[in-house]
Structures are given as structure tokens and as C-alpha cells.
Amino acid sequence: MAAVYKLSSLCRRGVHPLLYQSALLARPAAVPQKRKEPPCLLTARIHSSQALYGGADSKAASLHWTAERVLSIALLAMGPVAYYSPGPVIDYSLAAALTLHGHWGIDQVLTDYVHGDTKVKMAKAGLFLLSTVTFAGLCYFNYNDVGICKAVALLWSK
Incomplete structure (x- = not known):
């Protein structure tokens, strides 16, 4: 568990693990996190019925x-x-x-x-x-x- 936490903390800082760049893997071992929207914008988009249904x-x-x-x-x-x-x-x-x-x-x-x-x-x-x-x-x-x-x-x- 500690290794997974350590690997995820490295990925958040922009450091890519060595396995991430290997061409032999079908999926990467770790994926850098995308930037998340603030919660207020996400909930505003979910609850706006005009944008979803017209x-x-x-x-x-x-x-x-x-x-x-x-x-x-x-x-x-x-x-x-x-x-x-x-x-x-x-x-x-x-x-x-x-x-x-x-x-x-x-x-x-x-x-x-x-x-x-x-x-x-x-x-x-x-x-x-x-x-x-x-x-x-x-x-x-x-x-x-x-x-x-x-x-x-x-x-x-x-």
C-alpha cells in the first residue's frame, strides 16, 4: 500500500515512472492525473436541465x-x-x-x-x-x- 501511495505522489509531482514509458505494456502502470474542475462548476453543469435536455x-x-x-x-x-x-x-x-x-x-x-x-x-x-x-x-x-x-x-x- 505504501508503494502505491509513493508512486501516486510521484505522479502528482510530474515525475513519470520508468514502466510508464515502456512500449511492452498494454496500459500504463501509472497515469498522471488530469486537472479537476472545481466542485461548484461540476454541480452547476449537472443540475442545469436546460443544457442537458433543452x-x-x-x-x-x-x-x-x-x-x-x-x-x-x-x-x-x-x-x-x-x-x-x-x-x-x-x-x-x-x-x-x-x-x-x-x-x-x-x-x-x-x-x-x-x-x-x-x-x-x-x-x-x-x-x-x-x-x-x-x-x-x-x-x-x-x-x-x-x-x-x-x-x-x-x-x-x-
Whole structure:
């Protein structure tokens, strides 16, 4: 540990270790530190939504965030309603709300972890296909079987 500390203190002073100049290494053993920006400038750049999203996109992002929260609260309200008065209206509402909630959640995971234009387009297309099949399957289940509410009640009764 002391050797690493000693090596890093030498690099900060501008002295380059001998291994740093070797052509046999794929990566240098020590890299001189770059000059850091003051923290106030960095936080100002992070928190400026105009620079990151622009004017119109910022409004759309805010509306999307609000819609996600409204849907989450609506899902919380649909639970007791589905328990006390199951029916086709709540079944189809649950199918739409659960599919949309899952779509938005997985979309955020893809946004965070998938990089590259081609990969992002393929992942988004796959997610759209998955969400479409999910919604169609839930609607098919509601129309041709007992429905989501009664299916959950049957699972709980056994």
C-alpha cells in the first residue's frame, strides 16, 4: 500500500515512472492525473436541465415523470377495487396499467444499461414487442378466461 501511495505522489509531482514509458505494456502502470474542475462548476453543469435536455424536451420529461407517478398511484388504488368489485372494466384497466408500468420500468433499465445506437434500437424494438405481446396476452386472458381479478382470487383461495 505504501508503494502505491509513493508512486501516486510521484505522479502528482510530474515525475513519470520508468514502466510508464515502456512500449511492452498494454496500459500504463501509472497515469498522471488530469486537472479537476472545481466542485461548484461540476454541480452547476449537472443540475442545469436546460443544457442537458433543452427547452421542449425538459417539459416532455417532466410530463413523463408525472405520468409515471400517476400510474403508480392508480395501480395502488386498483388493488382494493379489484378485490372488492372484480369485473371486466377493472380487468382490462389492470391489463393496460400493468403493461404500461412494466414497459416504462424496463425502458428505464435499458436507458441506463444499453449503450450504442444499434443496441439501443434493437432493445427498444424488443421491449415494444414484449409489451405488445404482454398486453395482447392479458386481454386474451380477460376475454377467454376468468380475468385477472378472479384468477388472483383463485390463486389465493387454494
